[in-house]
Amino acid sequence: MRIGELARRTGISARMLRYYEEQGLITPQRGDNGYRDYDETLVERAEKIRCFLDASIPMRVIAAMLDRIEHAHNMDPETTSQLRAMLVRERDRLAGRIDSFERNKAALTDLIHTLDGEEAQTTTQA
Template identity: 75%
Template structure:
């Protein structure tokens, strides 16, 4: 499939997909005409990449994380201690971000409820 089709099916812009390619995160085949040809497997991979990046994982950490997710049978504790340490750091950083997002969501919910109460009170007074 062409990049436009991959973009449509994943919801990721063609520009971002090209960035993934520049970073070595996805590798399309090249046709005889030189056009990129993205296979079906890249749909799921591109979606995983987007999820990692949306979670705040730095681009440099995405490739090893993808490898671990896609080939868990190859990952053993003695394979790469530095990789494990990086994964733990990223997991902990994501947990902190999730906590922060949950606090922000709770604050927004409280504000919305307060606004709803004020609006209801104003309607009763009118």
């Protein structure tokens, strides 16, 4: 399939798909005419990449994860251990960011409530 079809099917822009290709995350075949031909398997791979990026996982980690996930049946115990350690680090990093976001959200909510209280007092005094 052409890049436009892959973009339509995944909801990922053609520009972003080209970026994935530049980063070595997806590799289309090249036709005799030089056009990229995206294999059906790249639909799922591109969607995984987008999900990982949405979760703020760095591109370098995504590349390592995808290769290892897709070849999990051929991984030796040391590689499995390394992948697990990397995933634990990324999970813990994300958990820290989530905690920070939760604290920021709570602070904003408190401020909103404070402002709502002041607004209500101003309205009743007028």
